[in-house]
Amino acid sequence: MKTYTHSIALALSLLAMFVSIGAFAATKSAASIPSIDLIQPPELASMLTNASTAKPLILQVGFRKLYDQAHIPGAEYAGPGSDADGLRILSQRVATLPKEAAIIIYCGCCPWSHCPNIAAAYDKLHALGFNHLKVLYIAHNFGSDWVDRGYPTVMGK
Amino acid sequence: MLRLWRGAVFTACFALLNGPSFATNPIETAPDFSRNDLAGHLVHLVDYRGKVVLLNFWASWCGPCREEMPGFSQWQHEYGAKGLQVIGVAMDDDAESAQKFLKQYPVSYPIVMGDAKLGESFGGVLGLPTSYLIDVRGRIVARYQGESNLKEMKAQIQALLSHMTH
Numbered sequence: 001m002k003t004y005t006h007s008i009a010l011a012l013s014l015l016a017m018f019v020s021i022g023a024f025a026a027t028k029s030a031a032s033i034p035s036i037d038l039i040q041p042p043e044l045a046s047m048l049t050n051a052s053t054a055k056p057l058i059l060q061v062g063f064r065k066l067y068d069q070a071h072i073p074g075a076e077y078a079g080p081g082s083d084a085d086g087l088r089i090l091s092q093r094v095a096t097l098p099k100e101a102a103i104i105i106y107c108g109c110c111p112w113s114h115c116p117n118i119a120a121a122y123d124k125l126h127a128l129g130f131n132h133l134k135v136l137y138i139a140h141n142f143g144s145d146w147v148d149r150g151y152p153t154v155m156g157k
Numbered sequence: 158m159l160r161l162w163r164g165a166v167f168t169a170c171f172a173l174l175n176g177p178s179f180a181t182n183p184i185e186t187a188p189d190f191s192r193n194d195l196a197g198h199l200v201h202l203v204d205y206r207g208k209v210v211l212l213n214f215w216a217s218w219c220g221p222c223r224e225e226m227p228g229f230s231q232w233q234h235e236y237g238a239k240g241l242q243v244i245g246v247a248m249d250d251d252a253e254s255a256q257k258f259l260k261q262y263p264v265s266y267p268i269v270m271g272d273a274k275l276g277e278s279f280g281g282v283l284g285l286p287t288s289y290l291i292d293v294r295g296r297i298v299a300r301y302q303g304e305s306n307l308k309e310m311k312a313q314i315q316a317l318l319s320h321m322t323h
Contacts, residue, residue, distance in 0.1 A: 110284060
């Protein structure tokens with residue numbers, strides 16, 4: 001009986017910890033981004049390798065330590081969308097651009113539904129009036145869905 | 158050049174595996190590193206030879222990482238005496254964010270701060286969570302990327318630990 005009670009207490013405390021940890025740094029889900037504004041990795045890779053295609057501005061809105069290890073050629077680091085400093089860096093980067101500028105943002109820090117950055121960065125650019133904005137859909141992470149698939153990548157800084 | 162080659166080998170090894178993934182054969186010796194943990198104690202990976210090491214790259218902003226960590230902490234309690242050592246590598250941009258999280262949700266194993274260089278030495282940690290299971294001889298026997306199957310991971314750890322004691 002005592003063991004049973006202890007087991008229930010342990011299960012409840014673990015459950016409480018999972019729930020509270022899940023709530024830590026809760027952010028808007030990437031699922032909120034309209035599918036029409038998504039671009040799939042093969043499509044972007046094709047744009048990058050096609051010399052005749054105009055190149056959009058590509059901004060990585062994730063975390064520095066991931067960008068420094070590998071990023072899309074030409075992509076600029078624009079700060080994490082999950083915090084105010086990151087959004088300020090992003091706003092400053094696009095401040096002088098025309099609203100019709102073609103911009104693609106991506107993160108890939110973690111699985112799409114858990115990404116803390118991408119929806120906030122999308123919302124910010126959308127609110128600033130950019131109307132040629134696309135978001136690279138990265139289902140799992142940048143490593144699995146981009147680098148491992150052999151798409152153009154700059155390794156290192 | 159060597160680093161790039163090593164990275165290419167890692168990439169090739171895992172290219173066939175999508176999303177949450179793991180490799181089951183020893184790939185190569187885990188790159189050594191030495192740095193202080195957040196409590197100020199030196200963590201030198203090579204010192205853990207003779208133990209099974211679960212090296213977990215995580216960050217406070219990573220939801221799946223946060224969900225895994227209580228389980229890892231529990232495993233450290235459960236299997237520490239049997240030869241398991243969990244080591245966390247925080248990939249937060251600053252130590253303050255990791256410390257703030259750990260103050261709220263402490264773990265039972267050391268946490269060191271990671272950086273791009275450390276990630277690159279492991280073939281690129283290009284998404285979180287990413288964990289490496291390292292055997293008693295210091296060889297990487299599994300790599301888990303993304304939302305891991307903790308049951309499977311636990312079974313692999315138990316199998317490695319059973320080899321140690323029998």
